[in-house]
Amino acid sequence: MPEGPPARCATSDDCDRSHGEVCEEGVCWGNPPAGPFAAVVSPPSERGNELISRELLELLIPDHGWIGDVALEEPVTYGARLSALCPALTDCSNLAVGATITLTRPSLFPGGPGFRTEIEVAPGTDQFKLTVPRTRPSDTAYTVSLVPAGRNDPSQGPNSAAALLPPKRFELRVPDTTTGKVIEVGAEKLAILEGTLTMASQGLKDYRVVALGRWEERASLTEVSTVAYTSSTGRFTLRLSADVVGAVEIVAKPFGDSSGLPTLHIANVPNSGATGRALAMPPLGNRIEVAIPVTRINGSGALGPVEGARVIVTGGLGNAQSPSFTTFSTEATTGSDGVARLKLFDNAAFADTYRLSIVPPAGSESGVVFEEPFDLAKVGQPRPPLPARTALRGMVRDAGGAPLAGVGVTVRPSLRFQWSLPDGPQAFLTSIPAGTTVTPDTGEYVVWVDPLLASTFGTYDLFFEPRQAADTKIAAPALLRTDYELPRDSATVVTVPDIVLPEPAFIHGRITTPGGVPVEGAELKVFRVVGDASLCTQVSNAPASCPIPATVLGRAPSDNNGTVRFTLPR
């Protein structure tokens, strides 16, 4: 008899037998909600070398609630070494290659987590092993990203791996344990990008230069070239990976003595190579320290400082159609005096581009400021307080209608809200920490949200996570209410209809090794499979893969008998 489960029954006659419920351990197990369900079973971290996670495309849950044994998988390993393939006429026989190697594979079911692992291979490592689930004939291959080591070290010279060997991406199937493989990094012939960084006609030192590009159409930008660190000549040479799709962007970011200067870009550089590219810094003027106070009106109507707010000033000249362009971003966090201190450039043309954004700390009743014009001439003058957020208030009840205490409530921007925004506002929205609270005995809650961003009204997801009932160690089911749409008015308080948490269906099973031995400390997660992808066609700026995550309905770790006990919402 495990400790904890609620004494809900003495015999199965106390349960809903007509729907298959069975009394065991004092609990009425079974009568699950309608599926389909998918699942992921993962091993405890300390057994990661002998067991590996496994996705179940369909988890069958019988009416009696016992799902039986769910076996973890035995991993296979891919043993290999890295070998440098250097540009022609370059001697790299002594080059010790290290790398970060990431393997990913999409989920078997829509919105599932998929598989991802990453290892660091130290320079000079003779053999390394990748531990992964076996690739079966029907499985998608792994996508391997290999990024040579040392790319963030300015002391690496022109004959280092960072300067000679670009990142690499390829597909890999691992149907069985394999050893002795060789992964070649680099190539004898690669497209070259050459150019110079200048400031006031002088070479610009201490910039890290790299090309950003895509491994496939519509994928996100990533580093696809070797890295160059500029000296006082400002010159750079990059070698481009052969696997790049489409044009690339050269990006030069400051470090060391150049820290704080703008970033320089050249967009639309052909992946066949380019020489003589010039990235010229525009006039910046003097660098001055600017104090930006952040205030709010508190509950008693008084103006007070906001501590812990992120204050971001962005700017820049030119755009992707210009021969080259600059972007600038600096940020600071307000101290206990509510003031953020940033260093900005005072050249009039450059300063005219400044925009101010502010993200208040998590849980704040004050709202965000997004890309508001920022006038250097008005520094020192009082700034308006942060705008008020909208209060979402409501009540959480149990299935019997009684107010429920101890329910964690989290509010976050919905995918509809995020994906309705262009890239910049979307990135800003997702940098705002989610609001959270816990219901008191009255079951009431208030969480604070920003009503709109970039002229788009907000829609939010509300996540309700009940604490475990006092007489059970099985977590009650959580509830996700998606796409709560704020009214299109200036209301500062919005009442959400009462949330009634669903009745739990108690489910149990056992996690084992492939040989049937129970596994303690493993975890089973049960997902509702995403059936409706219509959101992807209703919004203007979803990512290419439109990854609507599957909702986790229940999760539980296994006990020392390998048994997992969890609930699903009915």
Place this chain on the structure above:
Amino acid sequence: MIPPSLSIDNQDAGQNSPPAILAVRSDEAELPEQTTVIFNRGTGSLNVELLDTDVNDTLQVRVFVGYTFDDPKPQRATCTAPPISNAKRTATCDLTALCTVDDVMRSATAPLSMSVVVFDRIPLESGTPAFQAMPEGGLSTNRFFFLKCTEM
């Protein structure tokens, strides 16, 4: 000589026990401490399994990125495990704001630092260390990870 009482003191007057983090799990797997963990920007959650023998304590979990005493930064995610009559409990933190666009680029070459900290008192709005100061007697425990942020 009067023998000492062998009865257990009541919770409020007793010494505070520190909270412990038993496990940190992403949507994919359990995260071993001091390893590199990977999260997609703008999505995901963290399930934290906690232990506190002071069952009446409300436990606050906060996730910090790049936090140092010289340059303290506010938490990127917060969640709460309310009191229950059980020393073990869990909380789920939303990670929408864990990674910024800059973090994606920066962590591509060198992972960032990420700390999951559990407090048994609600951290103060101001005080030292910033964003982690607690009322007197409060205790905290943390788990450290290296963070890599990626785009979906």
